[in-house]
Amino acid sequence: SQTIHQWPATLVQPVGSPLSLECTVEGTSNPNLYWYRQAAGRGLQLLFYSVGIGQISSEVPQNLSASRPQDRQFILSSKKLLLSDSGFYLCAWSAGTNYGYTFGSGTRLTVV
Amino acid sequence: GQQVMQIPQYQHVQEGEDFTTYCNSSTTLSNIQWYKQRPGGHPVFLIQLVKSGEVKKQKRLTFQFGEAKKNSSLHITATQTTDVGTYFCMGGGNEKLTFGTGTRLTIIP
Numbered sequence: 001s002q003t004i005h006q007w008p009a010t011l012v013q014p015v016g017s018p019l020s021l022e023c024t025v026e027g028t029s030n031p032n033l034y035w036y037r038q039a040a041g042r043g044l045q046l047l048f049y050s051v052g053i054g055q056i057s058s059e060v061p062q063n064l065s066a067s068r069p070q071d072r073q074f075i076l077s078s079k080k081l082l083l084s085d086s087g088f089y090l091c092a093w094s095a096g097t098n099y100g101y102t103f104g105s106g107t108r109l110t111v112v
Numbered sequence: 113g114q115q116v117m118q119i120p121q122y123q124h125v126q127e128g129e130d131f132t133t134y135c136n137s138s139t140t141l142s143n144i145q146w147y148k149q150r151p152g153g154h155p156v157f158l159i160q161l162v163k164s165g166e167v168k169k170q171k172r173l174t175f176q177f178g179e180a181k182k183n184s185s186l187h188i189t190a191t192q193t194t195d196v197g198t199y200f201c202m203g204g205g206n207e208k209l210t211f212g213t214g215t216r217l218t219i220i221p
Contacts, residue, residue: 044211090154100145100157
């Protein structure tokens with residue numbers, strides 16, 4: 001069966017520090033991969049999505065970037081965090097737009 | 113661009129009462145999905161609707177896709193405390209789908 005792993009679960013980082021969140025999927029090949037951010041009590045904002053290795057589409061201009069170095073690995077990065085980067089970051093995968101998304105358990109990032 | 117709005121934003125109901133959330137799109141959707149997010153958790157896929165006018169049921173939950181494929185609804189009969197959470201619709205048809213704004217359901221025991 002397919003599983004998705006996302007870590008760390010919580011993270012407290014100072015302003016200006018770098019960020020690297022990793023997401024891996026097991027049990028499937030060539031998944032669509034997504035990074036979402038959710039502010040407290042708010043909806044889900046799509047940050048990046050990828051339909052294949054090295055293919056990244058950005059939805060929101062910001063100081064974040066994403067990479068897909070391997071088929072089932074999706075990484076969210078920042079060189080310098082801002083206070084406004086705080087939030088709940090969720091990775092998700094799907095077999096395509098005609099299939100449901102499976103979300104990771106998320107990372108709660110607090111920038112202080 | 114495509115926008116998906118949900119109403120209401122919040123709903124407080126007495127346990128045992130019914131609950132409905134509505135999802136409206138500015139464009140025709142090829143499909144619509146529904147998700148539930150428990151407080152402190154991550155969204156969990158509930159169901160997908162594809163056909164115009166489609167109705168699907170999961171126990172006390174009834175999902176409907178509009179004839180024009182621009183709107184959808186989720187109805188919960190006789191709510192229970194386990195129904196607490198935020199319900200999101202998501203629609204689209206290309207590489208990415210657009211999440212609705214969500215409806216947060218709270219239950220008064």
